[in-house]
Amino acid sequence: MPILLGCDDAVLDVLACEAGFVRLGSGASVFERSSLPTGLFFVFSGAVRLMSQCLEGRPKVVEIFEPGRMFGEIGVFTGQRYRTWTQAIGSTVLVHVPRGHVLEAVAMDNALSNRMLGAVCARTQRLIDSISSTASGAASVRVASYLLEQLERTVRPDGCIVLPAPKKAIASLLNLTPETLSRVLRTMMEEGVLSVGGRRIHVRNRTQLAQMVVAEAAPVS
Template identity: 80%
Template sequence: MPILRGCEDAVLELLEEGAHFVRFGSGASVFERGSMPTGLFFVHSGAVRLMSLCPEGRPKVVEIFEPGGMFGEIGVFTGQRYRTWTQAIGAVVLIHVARERMLEAVAVDNALCNRMLGAVCARTQRLVDAISSTASGTASVRVASYLLEQLGRSPRPDACVVLPAPKKAIASLLNLTPETLSRVLRNMVEEGVITVGGRRIHVRNRPLLAAMLSSGTDGTIT
């Protein structure tokens, strides 16, 4: 797990004492809203979506955790019941580290504590940016911003983005309907900005994609 790189052997052994693999089928709940935290989860394979309730009472995807990612840290450090819930996207293998062992590890490893703090701060900033984008941005701005973020997070020489979840979940993440997301992607294809094959999106023209952030159109660049 990236966050654990650099840990001394003694710290890794401490975490190992409280760690075990857990497996979930598609759609299974990893933890429920209102449940007590048991520990920190690392994604070994597959993906997990973090869900919350909209003001209207509808479930919404807040974030998607991919391999190497971690979640559940709010419960680990506060000890409070979860206000969100998580679901497996397809078959998922996670590593669960007991809360007590995680707290012991950060207490003796200042570097690990700082890395975790940095990761949590970075996630908070992404959520703030996402709220800002979905609150006022048009559909194309939200999609373009998401694709550019994914390109920056995991640069690939072929300029491809592999969606970590079905388009329906991505639409919920961007506060869009699946139909609107499909329309925006279709418009981007027609403009020659991207090509789409299932979950694989090839960005053919990154400058045009970036231009959508300031154009404010719903998929048509003028």
């Protein structure tokens, strides 16, 4: 797990003590709303969606955790019951580290504490950016912003993105209907910006994709 790189053996031993794999089928719950936190979760394979409830009562995808990411840290550090819930996307394997061992490791390793704080701050910033882009932006801008973010996080040089979840979950994340997301992707394909095959997207014109976001953000004179 990237966030654990650089930890001393003693710290890793503390985290590994009583840690274990959790294997889940697609749609299985990791933790439920109002449940008490048991520890920190690392995604080993598959993916997990963090769910919340809209004012209308509909479930909404808030964030998607891919391999190498952690989640559940709010419960670990506050001890409060979860206000969200999580579901596996496809066959998923997690590593669960009991809460007490996480707190002990953080107390031992100041660098690990700083890395976890940085990771939480980065997540908070991404959520703020997501709220800003999905609250009132046009559907095409939301999709373009998301795809650009995915490009920045990928290490592939060919401009290919593999969506971490089905398009229905991505649409919920962007506060769009699945039909609207499909329509936006189809338009981008017709304009030569993308080519799409299932969850695999090839960005053919990154400059044009970025211009969609810049044009929306430009002030009207």
